[in-house]
Amino acid sequence: MPPVWPLMLVALSPPNFYRDVLPILQTRCQQCHRPAEVAPMPLLTYRQVRPWAKAIREAVVLRKMPPWFAQPGFGPFSNDRSLSQHEIETVARWVDSGAPEGNPHDAPPAPHWVGGWNIHTPDLILQMPHPFPIPATGDVDYQYIVIPTGFTEDKWVEMAELRPSNRAIVHHAVVYIREPGSSWLPEAKPGIPYVPPGDTPRERLINGWTTSDILLVYSPGSLAENWGPAMGKLIKAGSDLVLQFHYTPNGHATSDQSQLGLVFHRATPKQRVITLQLGNDRFVIPPGDPHYRVAAWGTMPNDTELLSFFPHMHLRGASFEYNIIDPDGGRRTLLRVAPYNFHWQLSYRLAQPLPVKAGTKLECVAYFDNSRNNPNNPDPEEAVRFGPQSYEEMMIGFFDIAVPPGTGKDKFFVRPR
Numbered sequence: 001m002p003p004v005w006p007l008m009l010v011a012l013s014p015p016n017f018y019r020d021v022l023p024i025l026q027t028r029c030q031q032c033h034r035p036a037e038v039a040p041m042p043l044l045t046y047r048q049v050r051p052w053a054k055a056i057r058e059a060v061v062l063r064k065m066p067p068w069f070a071q072p073g074f075g076p077f078s079n080d081r082s083l084s085q086h087e088i089e090t091v092a093r094w095v096d097s098g099a100p101e102g103n104p105h106d107a108p109p110a111p112h113w114v115g116g117w118n119i120h121t122p123d124l125i126l127q128m129p130h131p132f133p134i135p136a137t138g139d140v141d142y143q144y145i146v147i148p149t150g151f152t153e154d155k156w157v158e159m160a161e162l163r164p165s166n167r168a169i170v171h172h173a174v175v176y177i178r179e180p181g182s183s184w185l186p187e188a189k190p191g192i193p194y195v196p197p198g199d200t201p202r203e204r205l206i207n208g209w210t211t212s213d214i215l216l217v218y219s220p221g222s223l224a225e226n227w228g229p230a231m232g233k234l235i236k237a238g239s240d241l242v243l244q245f246h247y248t249p250n251g252h253a254t255s256d257q258s259q260l261g262l263v264f265h266r267a268t269p270k271q272r273v274i275t276l277q278l279g280n281d282r283f284v285i286p287p288g289d290p291h292y293r294v295a296a297w298g299t300m301p302n303d304t305e306l307l308s309f310f311p312h313m314h315l316r317g318a319s320f321e322y323n324i325i326d327p328d329g330g331r332r333t334l335l336r337v338a339p340y341n342f343h344w345q346l347s348y349r350l351a352q353p354l355p356v357k358a359g360t361k362l363e364c365v366a367y368f369d370n371s372r373n374n375p376n377n378p379d380p381e382e383a384v385r386f387g388p389q390s391y392e393e394m395m396i397g398f399f400d401i402a403v404p405p406g407t408g409k410d411k412f413f414v415r416p417r
């Protein structure tokens with residue numbers, strides 16, 4: 001009979017890097033912590049990780065890393081990166097026992113990180129024709145850059161990724177699909193950064209408003225889009241892509257020349273994905289109010305499937321939730337993001353599409369903290385209204401739905417009689 005003590009020894013031996021910690025880093029951290037991605041330092045090798053051991057312990061124990069703000073109990077979400085309690089304890093015990101290296105032979109195979117793109121090799125790469133200069137300081141208006149696709153046939157997009165050349169100053173970017181015949185931004189010249197007319201940032205934002213479908217939203221920490229083999233975004237022949245950028249100066253004059261990579265479906269997918277939004281722009285958040293509620297809601301005009309959520313607020317955002325209220329009154333929360341973190345604008349993707357019937361109400365409820373206890377608050381004395389800059393506020397709940405391939409936004413909103 002074999003002795004039992006070696007088993008106990010295994011159980012009690014401290015975690016080591018190659019066997020216990022590296023697998024966690026590979027699945028939960030390296031997507032951002034590798035060269036040319038959003039995080040400041042790579043965490044690929046023992047030599048890279050060792051100096052950060054203490055900071056890593058703190059970041060995972062306090063759940064600051066990986067960034068994930070959905071309260072537990074909703075979802076499941078396919079892009080949930082949060083660590084299990086067991087994983088947190090493994091990292092903590094590893095650091096507490098001196099961060100031992102272990103044996104390289106115990107390392108799992110290195111994941112295949114393709115340099116650059118996080119999607120398959122793009123079928124098409126579109127680039128801003130000129131670098132956009134960003135001053136060292138001040139506010140930069142939202143810039144709109146029209147990029148004609150030149151497509152002579154309809155294209156179905158399976159994957160899409162926006163890669164800024166300078167991530168430090170891209171606060172967010174939205175890529176819109178402007179279909180032929182659209183009357184949106186008629187004066188914008190292809191490739192030339194354009195700011196809609198208006199005397200105030202708010203007017204310029206409103207004059208840049210569109211109902212065009214969104215291809216993707218980029219923000220620091222966001223993932224590339226991959227709708228999978230059965231779903232895609234439609235770019236009709238002759239469409240333009242319009243890139244809307246919010247650049248935020250960071251003390252150094254610099255520039256950005258973003259690239260957009262697209263992977264196409266070879267045939268029409270089973271479902272089309274469209275991005276919708278519920279928003280409220282009529283609020284006034286009183287000075288000092290720690291818990292100000294703003295809501296928005298709408299009713300599904302047709303049966304559909306919900307795919308993902310993307311809440312958007314600014315520095316006073318405290319929490320954001322999505323609820324559905326069935327035609328028979330049943331109410332259910334699908335996602336609660338709390339605390340909301342302005343620096344991490346994330347999408348939350350349902351692991352399974354959620355079918356919803358026509359007549360179902362979708363409700364977004366946001367809370368804002370305009371008190372001085374909010375460390376991000378630019379000015380607790382201010383009554384805060386809707387506006388594009390970070391010291392103003394926004395309340396938008398984006399969500400993606402799946403519809404039949406022949407249904408666009410217009411058709412989806414035709415209510416059956």
Ligand code: HEC
Nearest residue numbers: 028029031032038039040052055056059065066067081221
């Ligand atoms: C979605 C991208 C992303 C993922 C995933 C991610 N990080 Fe980070 N991490 C960042 C960025 C960006 C920063 C720098 C900005 C900041 O601190 O918020 C950062 C900062 C850090 C820091 C420095 C924190 C400090 O206090 O200065 C540590 C340590 C860290 N990450 C560890 C991890 C570990 C460990 C994981 C996986 C368990 C992980 N990160 C997953 C993007 C990411």
